[in-house]
Amino acid sequence: MIQEVIITTRHPDGRAHMAPMGIRHTGQHIIIAPFRPSTTLDNLLAGRSAVVNYTDDVRIFAGCLSGRTDWPLVDAQQVPVSRLAESLAHTEVELETVKEDPERPRLICRPVFTQTHSPFMGFNRAQASVLELAILVSRLDRLPMGQVLRVIDYLRIAVDKTAGPREQDAWDWLIERVVAFQTGADGTRGLP
Numbered sequence: 085m086i087q088e089v090i091i092t093t094r095h096p097d098g099r100a101h102m103a104p105m106g107i108r109h110t111g112q113h114i115i116i117a118p119f120r121p122s123t124t125l126d127n128l129l130a131g132r133s134a135v136v137n138y139t140d141d142v143r144i145f146a147g148c149l150s151g152r153t154d155w156p157l158v159d160a161q162q163v164p165v166s167r168l169a170e171s172l173a174h175t176e177v178e179l180e181t182v183k184e185d186p187e188r189p190r191l192i193c194r195p196v197f198t199q200t201h202s203p204f205m206g207f208n209r210a211q212a213s214v215l216e217l218a219i220l221v222s223r224l225d226r227l228p229m230g231q232v233l234r235v236i237d238y239l240r241i242a243v244d245k246t247a248g249p250r251e252q253d254a255w256d257w258l259i260e261r262v263v264a265f266q267t268g269a270d271g272t273r274g275l276p
């Protein structure tokens with residue numbers, strides 16, 4: 085099973101970095117698999133540690149993809165990395181082994197500390213829609229725009245029916261990114 089989380093790492097100059105990533109839990113390890121090039125990968129290779137932040141605040145996923153990375157952080161307990169100040173839980177990890185791959189190396193990490201902060205309050209369909217849109221936004225340069233727009237039409241149903249203010253904000257930020265990409269306003273490219 086893959087779980088969508090926020091990985092925090094530390095730049096060599098001490099600044100914090102955060103990125104949404106899909107992780108896998110094996111019995112003893114957590115596997116993080118960043119596609120090259122990746123700042124998370126560089127930071128983990130240099131610093132050998134990270135924090136896996138479990139959060140249902142989908143604004144953080146959407147924020148990372150729309151230039152909003154100013155989320156409150158606090159120091160982790162056992163590794164020299166910051167963690168999200170507000171999350172449901174977090175796990176601090178140390179890098180144990182790297183399974184090399186030219187495209188997507190697998191970082192096999194050992195959990196050293198886990199803490200729960202808030203209870204899980206149930207699934208929300210709008211949160212799932214935001215996560216799906218966030219994935220699409222992270223791949224806009226590789227997906228046909230027609231397909232992206234069709235998927236958005238479907239995902240929007242759950243947002244309209246079930247979103248709270250956080251989910252609505254996150255959705256709006258991601259839609260802005262899609263529109264900017266479509267019109268070329270983000271400096272990448274316009275409609276094909």
Ligand SMILES: Cc1cc2nc3c(=O)[nH]c(=O)nc-3n(C[C@H](O)[C@H](O)[C@H](O)COP(=O)(O)O)c2cc1C
Binds near residue numbers: 104107118123
């Ligand atoms: C829910 C979600 C899961 C993601 N999972 C991964 C992943 O497992 N590996 C990856 O390289 N990028 C993943 N991405 C995309 C990265 O978050 C994004 O490309 C990021 O900018 C790259 O990471 P970096 O900050 O380490 O360079 C994911 C994005 C989302 C929204």
